[in-house]
Amino acid sequence: MYWRLEAGMAAAMGLSLVVGVAIVEALQSLGINGVKLKWPNDLYYQDKKLAGILVEMSGQAGGAANLVIGMGMNLNMCEQVTGIDQPWTSLSEVADKPFSRNELVVAFIKAWHAALEDYELRGLHGFVERWNQHDNFLEREVKLIMGAREVKGIVKGIDATGAVLLETERGVEAYVGGEISLRKA
Structure with missing residues (x-):
């Protein structure tokens, strides 16, 4: 369209x-x-x-x-x-x-x-x-892959800018790039 x-x-x-x-x-x-x-x-x-x-x-x-x-x-x-x-x-x-x-x-x-x-x-x-x-991954543990860098956290939805919110050991952080994949247990 x-x-x-x-x-x-x-x-x-x-x-x-x-x-x-x-x-x-x-x-x-x-x-x-x-x-x-x-x-x-x-x-x-x-x-x-x-x-x-x-x-x-x-x-x-x-x-x-x-x-x-x-x-x-x-x-x-x-x-x-x-x-x-x-x-x-x-x-x-x-x-x-x-x-x-x-x-x-x-x-x-x-x-x-x-x-x-x-x-x-x-x-x-x-x-x-x-x-x-x-959100399929809300309150679920994921890893956000950004090139060679990975951030693991719990998905807390998106914010007003469209960034994905991840709760990590540093608190809730917003990310605007990357690919989410489920973290393997």
């Missing part, structure tokens, strides 16, 4: 979080429950990856940002798929009922449009609590 963000490129920080919330809520509106979010841009179901979000942007400082928002969702993947390095699931396994791809697309576009309009008016403010309600 294309979106012109009048507030500019700096305002686009956290958009994948907003899109994630919109997708989870769109799925709920279709009766597909239990989908969770993984910071900053994945959807999970029972600790298995269901979808990933990508937000590409272009623009110039002081001007509007041109966004292309996309999502890859596993719809009907079969068990024989190889080469995937993480647990995954498919919407056909998650849904309690048959679903229509057209119905999904309509629900996603409507949800994204409403979420993006809200985001332009209020920023992340209206999404932080909603994100935290759907």
